[in-house]
Amino acid sequence: DASYRAVRLRAEALELLGRHDEALAATEVAVDRLLREKTESASELTDGVRTLMIRARLAGPERADGTDFQTLMALLTRAGGELDRLYWPAKLAEAELLYSKDERGRAAEAAQEAIALNPASAKAWAILGRLSVDAFEFDQAEDIAQRLDALAATDTAWWSGDGGPVPSVDLPSVLGTLVVARTRVRQDAPATGIERAESLLLAYPEQRAVLAALAALHAANYDEAELEATLAKLDELSPGTELGYLE
Helix, strand or coil: CHHHHHHHHHHHHHCCCHHHHHHHHHHHHHHHHHHHCCCCCHHHHHHHCCCCCCCHHCCCCCCCHHHHHHHHHHHHHHHHHHHHHCCCHHHHHHHHHHCCCCCHHHHHHHHHHHHCCCCCCCHHHHHHHHHHCCCHHHHHHHHHHHHHHHHHHHCCCCCCCCCCCCCCCCCCCHHHHHHHHHHHHHHHCHHHHHHHHHHHHHHHHCHHHHHHCCCCCCCCCHHHHHHHHHHHHHHCCCCCCCCCHHC
């Protein structure tokens, strides 16, 4: 399948497996298509840009003058501003790209635009959660983590901005756990973060992002043995992965 979506999913999967050379090679299909064709589909263009974001993460910028970022932003503006103004994933991709470049104010604006179009966009809420942790707004981060847990536990979009009660959940969400983990590391209070991450890993033992967060929590707890064991588990799942070390 050579669709933009398939290429992106293939590249993401290969990257998560630690097969970076293969992931980079997989992105070339999208590069060739974007150069050769002018798509009129907001979804295809957004998936193409997401693939280029993976490529940039793996290989660095194609051009030294910083215009790669401007090109990606221009493509996302076309996807979400011209081709389909209701296509919220374009705004989400814009928020992720801006966050990766430390453009935090603009990232927050883009995430809020995505949420305005789709209040159940968990990934957009997660970006706001990370931004809250970065800004030491811990109460807000905790609130967002609760909302992420509730979104993961329901089939319908219960959250519509009306400030209603948060449904109780039995199992924490992946994205909510990541927000809480970063909050606990920043607060230098890793114990409850470790407990939450380990409870989630009982259900999803191969969830790489949560394992990486757990490694950071063990590091904050100065538990070298558990840190090394967690990094070893990550390396078993994704040989050579940088995820745990970056967290």
